[in-house]
Amino acid sequence: MKTGTLSDLAYQVKSDVVKWRRFLHENPELSFHEEKTSQFIYDTLLSFGGLEVSRPTKTSVMARLIGRQPGKTLAIRADIDALPIQEENTFEFVSNKPGVMHACGHDGHTSILLGTAKVLTSLKEQIIGEVRFLFQHAEETQPGGAQEMVAAGVMENVDCVTGLHLLPQLEVGKIGIISGSMTASSDNFTVTIHGKGGHSGIPHQTIDSTTIAAQVVTNLQHIVSRNTDPLDGTVISVTKFIGGTSLNVIPDAVHIGGSIRTLSSDLRDALPTLLEKVIKGVTEAHGATYDLQYIVGYDPVVNDEGITKIIRETACKVFGDKALELRRPLMVSDDFSAFQQKAPGTYFWVGAGNEEKGIKNPLHHPKFTIDEEALDKGLKMMVHSTFELLKPR
16 A cells, blocks of 8 residues: 555544544543443444454453455554543543543544554455454553453464554654563552551650661662662652551551562562562561562563564654654553563554643643644554555565
8 A cells, every 4th residue: 555545544534533532531431441432432443344343351342354365463452441530631622520531642542543443444455464453441450451351362363463652752743662672560569567556755665667667668779779780670669658647656557568660571570579578677677577468560561673663664654764763661561561472562652742732741640631633643653554564574
């Protein structure tokens, strides 16, 4: 297919993509509760004709587009869930659900994939192979929806998988590409430090769980600064510290918890042991005990070199070399990695920010939004890259 022809077809559905995005933004649903969202997707896909549409899980959707002759199978994924955030935007299609908003661009991802399905369905006779459109639930909440879809068989006989993420820190018109590690693993931990409570004026008769927990927090940072290679990319963030009910009482116990992220699979395996070593050492030194729970989350997203090369070449072909931006990994996480466990794949960024319009708030911000021109860019990337990835090689 010629570049101009595909871009023209993509442009023709641009208004639909914007309309869908605004509808979804106004009607967000949280992870594992995307009933109306998934039904909207299901019905919209059926309206295109030529697709085999199914529900792999309760709130996910898959559509299969079978080309005119056998070939490779490409899966394209979009996440569909929203976040428990109170929206602070003031445009006309703000969330109608208090405390719930699309603050991570999933409304845009979903709309782009719907637009991709509509364009490619009209080109069914030109497609060699199969395209699977995966509308995934519950990306924002571990254990995540991707592994449920994989378990339901959506990746069977898939040769490669792609996906995109809108990014307001990247100017609209730019395509961000990373070969290799793109996002980090995301594990969590909770610890309860058990001491001996008592009066704040008689601390020597207590085992002060508060001061012990504070030392645990400080010493956990030594894992990153002194026990790991700085080039491995590791972050330990304590995000919860709860203890005490009165200003003159030393509590019996303090609860802390947080997040552990790394780009290194080998280091990820070692981190639980390093974490417990620190906690055990500090608590035993002060006569306290502890309970530790370590929760394994998403794997790192690691982009396949060969597929990334095709995505990079597609971006340059469609938008010109100046649109391409080679990015560094981010320590955020995404369960797109679950699909990559079944087939080589690449995840890439689509610029959605615009300083002149004041569109610059980061992901998960209550005033997050996107420049809707990014929807057209993402749609064109998906349509063009589909034909490039399905080419016999």
